[in-house]
Amino acid sequence: MSETATGKPFVSESRVRVRYAETDQMGVVYHANYLVWFEVGRVEFIRKLGMDYRSMEHEDGIGIAVVDVSARYKYPARYDDELVIETRLVAARGAVVKFGYRIVRAADHMLLCEGETVHVVVGKDMKKRLLPEKYAKRFAAVLIS
Amino acid sequence: MSETATGKPFVSESRVRVRYAETDQMGVVYHANYLVWFEVGRVEFIRKLGMDYRSMEHEDGIGIAVVDVSARYKYPARYDDELVIETRLVAARGAVVKFGYRIVRAADHMLLCEGETVHVVVGKDMKKRLLPEKYAKRFAAVLIS
Amino acid sequence: MSETATGKPFVSESRVRVRYAETDQMGVVYHANYLVWFEVGRVEFIRKLGMDYRSMEHEDGIGIAVVDVSARYKYPARYDDELVIETRLVAARGAVVKFGYRIVRAADHMLLCEGETVHVVVGKDMKKRLLPEKYAKRFAAVLIS
Amino acid sequence: MSETATGKPFVSESRVRVRYAETDQMGVVYHANYLVWFEVGRVEFIRKLGMDYRSMEHEDGIGIAVVDVSARYKYPARYDDELVIETRLVAARGAVVKFGYRIVRAADHMLLCEGETVHVVVGKDMKKRLLPEKYAKRFAAVLIS
Numbered sequence: 001m002s003e004t005a006t007g008k009p010f011v012s013e014s015r016v017r018v019r020y021a022e023t024d025q026m027g028v029v030y031h032a033n034y035l036v037w038f039e040v041g042r043v044e045f046i047r048k049l050g051m052d053y054r055s056m057e058h059e060d061g062i063g064i065a066v067v068d069v070s071a072r073y074k075y076p077a078r079y080d081d082e083l084v085i086e087t088r089l090v091a092a093r094g095a096v097v098k099f100g101y102r103i104v105r106a107a108d109h110m111l112l113c114e115g116e117t118v119h120v121v122v123g124k125d126m127k128k129r130l131l132p133e134k135y136a137k138r139f140a141a142v143l144i145s
Numbered sequence: 146m147s148e149t150a151t152g153k154p155f156v157s158e159s160r161v162r163v164r165y166a167e168t169d170q171m172g173v174v175y176h177a178n179y180l181v182w183f184e185v186g187r188v189e190f191i192r193k194l195g196m197d198y199r200s201m202e203h204e205d206g207i208g209i210a211v212v213d214v215s216a217r218y219k220y221p222a223r224y225d226d227e228l229v230i231e232t233r234l235v236a237a238r239g240a241v242v243k244f245g246y247r248i249v250r251a252a253d254h255m256l257l258c259e260g261e262t263v264h265v266v267v268g269k270d271m272k273k274r275l276l277p278e279k280y281a282k283r284f285a286a287v288l289i290s
Numbered sequence: 291m292s293e294t295a296t297g298k299p300f301v302s303e304s305r306v307r308v309r310y311a312e313t314d315q316m317g318v319v320y321h322a323n324y325l326v327w328f329e330v331g332r333v334e335f336i337r338k339l340g341m342d343y344r345s346m347e348h349e350d351g352i353g354i355a356v357v358d359v360s361a362r363y364k365y366p367a368r369y370d371d372e373l374v375i376e377t378r379l380v381a382a383r384g385a386v387v388k389f390g391y392r393i394v395r396a397a398d399h400m401l402l403c404e405g406e407t408v409h410v411v412v413g414k415d416m417k418k419r420l421l422p423e424k425y426a427k428r429f430a431a432v433l434i435s
Numbered sequence: 436m437s438e439t440a441t442g443k444p445f446v447s448e449s450r451v452r453v454r455y456a457e458t459d460q461m462g463v464v465y466h467a468n469y470l471v472w473f474e475v476g477r478v479e480f481i482r483k484l485g486m487d488y489r490s491m492e493h494e495d496g497i498g499i500a501v502v503d504v505s506a507r508y509k510y511p512a513r514y515d516d517e518l519v520i521e522t523r524l525v526a527a528r529g530a531v532v533k534f535g536y537r538i539v540r541a542a543d544h545m546l547l548c549e550g551e552t553v554h555v556v557v558g559k560d561m562k563k564r565l566l567p568e569k570y571a572k573r574f575a576a577v578l579i580s
Contacts, residue, residue, distance in 0.1 A: 019326060019329065019330060020169055020170070020175070020329050020333070020343075021169065021175050021177060021326045021329060023169050023170035024165055024166065024168050024169065024170070025165070025168035025169065025170065025171075025172045025173075025224055025492075026170075026492075026498050026500070026561075027170045028170075028561070030165070030166050031470065031501040031504060032166060032467045032468070032470040032471055033467070035466065035467035035470065036309060036311045036467055039309065039310050039311060040309060043310070043370070052370075053310075053370070054369060054370045057460075057461075063461050065461070065463075065508070065511075066466040066508055067507065067508050068505075068506070068507050068508070069466065069504070069505065069506045069508075070503075070504065070505040070506075071503070071504045071505075072502065072503050073500070073501055073502050073503070073504075076500075076561060079170055079344060080333070080342075080343070080344045126461075126463070126511060164471060164474065164475060165474050165478070165488075166471045166474060170347075171353050171355070171416075173416070176325065176356040176359065177322045177323070177325035177326055178322070180321065180322035180325065181322055181454060181456045184454065184455050184456060185454060188455070188515070197515075198455075198515070199514060199515045202315075208316050210316070210363070210366075211321040211363055212362065212363050213360075213361070213362050213363070214321065214359070214360065214361045214363075215358075215359065215360040215361075216358070216359045216360075217357065217358050218355070218356055218357050218358070218359075221355075221416060224489060225478070225487075225488070225489045271316075271318070271366060310459055310460070310465070311459065311465050311467060313459050313460035314455055314456065314458050314459065314460065315455070315458040315459070315460065315461075315462045315463075315514055316460075317460045318460075320455070320456050322456060369460055
């Protein structure tokens with residue numbers, strides 16, 4: 001992948017527009033929704049690597065369960081704002097995968113929120129499993145060194 | 146069940162308190178959340194009949210898929226309001242079950258919303274199935290005639 | 291607008307991709323989320339008419355409160371499905387506005403859900419108000435006759 | 436407050452039952468919902484101190500905006516589980532308030548999730564403000580020393 005060949009980490013960008021349902025009575029986005037957007041970014045990241053989270057679940061019987069989440073809120077997103085979710089892979093070793101996120105406002109690139117999620121690869125029984133080799137290889141190729 | 150013996154329909158009452166996450170920037174509850182509360186009422190209704198939706202799914206392999214929803218919003222619920230969800234069974238025939246709901250504010254019994262949901266009993270393959278006899282009997286006993 | 295000039299009603303199309311957060315343990319989309327997608331369609335419809343729901347709230351101090359919702363679920367949407375929300379205006383008279391929706395799967399145009407929402411124009415005090423003339427005109431122009 | 440007089444920190448307990456809407460297709464609770472439960476715990480904590488978040492917003496014009504969230508997921512919550520949210524105040528200085536949470540399964544006290552939230556007191560303009568004295572005093576009284 002050229003991004004890693006040039007030494008630049010691979011960053012996937014996804015866009016969402018803030019829905020009315022995502023606001024709260026403070027007039028801004030309710031904070032838990034950023035975690036949903038992290039997931040939107042994560043799924044797109046995986047798709048852009050040529051993989052597909054849906055078939056990881058259906059065909060390989062694995063899931064990527066969240067075990068750790070953190071987020072820092074810098075500035076509130078508001079209704080109808082268009083947002084860019086920047087997602088990058090931070091670590092992938094054995095059964096553990098870690099992603100990092102930045103959510104910026106599309107209009108002026110203002111940073112609204114950043115965060116990380118740590119995941120453990122699990123089988124349908126919710127027990128830990130190694131990430132299958134075919135996925136591990138692609139993750140390794142875009143890992144921020 | 147005494148309620149039906151006396152000719153009065155069985156109405157299950159559940160309580161919820163409005164969460165901050167459930168409000169929107171209009172300062173009231175976002176309308177889709179009432180459907181979640183209908184479900185809270187429906188589950189409690191089933192539990193009060195001595196059944197358990199969780200084991201209906203796990204042990205009997207059936208689900209109660211929603212096929213039709215309607216709701217009329219009379220007055221907005223607000224953050225931190227305590228609400229009473231009144232649930233009753235309206236119909237149960239073959240694979241079809243219908244519930245009715247009234248959501249009232251606990252403080253003054255003001256009616257905020259009323260609605261209905263129609264369900265079809267399905268197997269794990271999402272295909273229509275008859276409601277197992279043991280459930281059908283209990284539903285029949287509390288049906289509003 | 292050419293659509294009405296030719297006698298065809300104006301239908302706005304919006305796209306969403308099903309998020310993991312929107313699924314439930316039945317393995318399909320939780321039914322209340324369709325109401326959120328109706329709202330996504332409604333906002334886009336208004337934007338395509340050259341109006342902006344955000345400024346309707348901020349500049350004109352009006353909101354479009356939901357007073358009635360109905361939905362029929364035909365076939366379940368699943369995780370990662372791309373969906374098209376088709377929105378049309380069904381009525382707009384005085385303080386009342388009514389929209390109709392069809393949600394179809396992008397891949398094969400299969401109809402998953404259809405529904406209607408009825409709204410009342412309200413001021414910041416949640417009291418009924420007439421729809422300002424500038425909006426009423428544009429709505430009238432695309433009304434299905 | 437006797438809890439602090441005896442040197443034991445004040446811990447508020449709230450109960451929730453997992454809703455169907457809160458599960459995802461992995462068959463467990465979607466991780467973002469724990470943040471909503473943290474908020475349920477936080478509001479109850481404040482209520483048990485004899486304060487009321489609703490009137491903090493309405494009468495004092497202040498909000499408690501979330502600026503930092505972290506959560507560790509130990510074991511999945513499942514549909515219909517009854518959960519206990521244990522909330523304690525970890526810090527309260529100037530405009531900053533920090534809460535800690537443990538979410539345990541009521542049936543067997545199994546720890547499912549723990550986390551922290553950091554908040555900044557803001558006015559209606561979303562600008563930082565000192566916590567009014569009357570609230571600061573009560574928070575100080577139950578602070579874990």
